[in-house]
Amino acid sequence: MTNPATVGITGVAGFIGSHLAERLLAEGRSVVGIDDFSHGSPSNMDTFRDHPNFTFLELDCRDALRVRRTFGDCDALVHLAAEKIPRYGGALKTLQANVAGAESLYEAALALDIPVLVASTSDVYGNATPPFAEDANLTLGPPTTRRWAYATSKLYDEHVALAMAAEQGLKVKIMRFFGSYGPRNNPSWWGGPQAAFFEILLDGKLMEIHGDGRQIRTFTYVSDTVDGVVRTLDCDEAEGEILNIGGEEPTTIYRLAHECQAALGMTGPLRATMVPYEAIGGKYQDVRVRIPDTTKAARMLGFRATVGLAEGLAVTADWHRARRDALETAGLDVASVA
Numbered sequence: 631m632t633n634p635a636t637v638g639i640t641g642v643a644g645f646i647g648s649h650l651a652e653r654l655l656a657e658g659r660s661v662v663g664i665d666d667f668s669h670g671s672p673s674n675m676d677t678f679r680d681h682p683n684f685t686f687l688e689l690d691c692r693d694a695l696r697v698r699r700t701f702g703d704c705d706a707l708v709h710l711a712a713e714k715i716p717r718y719g720g721a722l723k724t725l726q727a728n729v730a731g732a733e734s735l736y737e738a739a740l741a742l743d744i745p746v747l748v749a750s751t752s753d754v755y756g757n758a759t760p761p762f763a764e765d766a767n768l769t770l771g772p773p774t775t776r777r778w779a780y781a782t783s784k785l786y787d788e789h790v791a792l793a794m795a796a797e798q799g800l801k802v803k804i805m806r807f808f809g810s811y812g813p814r815n816n817p818s819w820w821g822g823p824q825a826a827f828f829e830i831l832l833d834g835k836l837m838e839i840h841g842d843g844r845q846i847r848t849f850t851y852v853s854d855t856v857d858g859v860v861r862t863l864d865c866d867e868a869e870g871e872i873l874n875i876g877g878e879e880p881t882t883i884y885r886l887a888h889e890c891q892a893a894l895g896m897t898g899p900l901r902a903t904m905v906p907y908e909a910i911g912g913k914y915q916d917v918r919v920r921i922p923d924t925t926k927a928a929r930m931l932g933f934r935a936t937v938g939l940a941e942g943l944a945v946t947a948d949w950h951r952a953r954r955d956a957l958e959t960a961g962l963d964v965a966s967v968a
């Protein structure tokens with residue numbers, strides 16, 4: 631099959647969605663994007679909003695009828711819109727929004743008879759045995775701990791997708807992202823630890839390191855994440871498959887904090903405070919080690935992350951500074967635009 635020429639993206643004003651749209655437009659493809667701006671920002675689309683091959687509609691992806699109509703001319707869909715952190719938005723909202731959003735996209739893809747890529751998360755592995763292979767047993771904590779609502783919602787989305795594929799012919803490709811970061815990260819914890827650390831440091835405050843800081847994560851610079859998405863989009867063999875899209879450089883959160891401080895050129899002792907898990911609330915549980923097994927993505931997609939952590943953080947740090955400078959120049963309060 632030829633590569634999809636017109637791609638529908640939900641969450642196009644968000645972090646990954648805006649970078650994906652930019653990449654597809656640069657390749658000469660057309661993009662139809664929707665977003666309800668619940669977490670994304672119109673400014674994330676500044677570089678491509680007026681591109682002749684880009685169409686945007688402010689729309690809630692749960693509105694199944696309008697979603698189907700809006701994406702009527704698309705050759706493939708990429709579903710990125712989601713609620714991510716129950717700690718902030720609430721577990722019920724996370725569960726209901728992510729389930730309804732995915733079902734709406736699956737119905738549209740079925741009706742239009744086109745493939746749909748769905749963004750899942752490394753969080754579905756919970757505390758499984760690392761490195762996480764796509765067919766590994768999953769080890770989520772109990773529903774009495776609110777944080778697992780996000781993983782559960784995404785896992786449900788995966789199950790529904792695969793059941794619709796088996797029973798109704800849905801053409802679905804499931805991507806499990808690992809800690810994507812870079813410019814246009816939501817400038818709060820919503821955007822991940824890098825975004826929070828940079829903004830806190832630039833505010834002159836102390837980074838909050840949860841637990842002992844020795845938890846291990848594998849971060850992925852956004853151009854690598856997007857490369858994984860585009861390769862999945864263009865790979866027929868990926869239909870009905872789950873693929874880890876992640877980096878190759880595991881690091882502790884403690885080291886990440888050091889790297890963020892260094893990327894901003896701030897010297898001296900680490901500007902951080904340790905926050906015990908009990909202080910976070912929601913009977914918080916952490917994932918101790920999160921490392922992807924990327925063998926399948928390498929074999930099937932030829933995917934391999936190429937941007938190192940220090941390199942990616944340097945670009946991201948510059949973006950956070952530039953964003954704040956621009957807000958200050960415009961006379962806007964940085965905190966109110968976070």
Ligand SMILES: NC(=O)c1ccc[n+]([C@@H]2O[C@H](COP(=O)([O-])OP(=O)(O)OC[C@H]3O[C@@H](n4cnc5c(N)ncnc54)[C@H](O)[C@@H]3O)[C@@H](O)[C@H]2O)c1
Binds near residue numbers: 642664809822
């Ligand atoms: N960023 C990561 O590291 C990461 C890791 C694992 C999984 N993911 C998944 O990747 C996807 C994209 O993540 P992101 O970091 O770009 O998030 P983001 O919050 O920056 O972008 C999501 C976008 O979706 C929009 N949105 C939310 N609900 C919507 C709705 N009902 N209708 C229309 N638009 C809606 C938001 O306004 C936002 O612009 C999400 O599904 C997320 O769960 C991301």
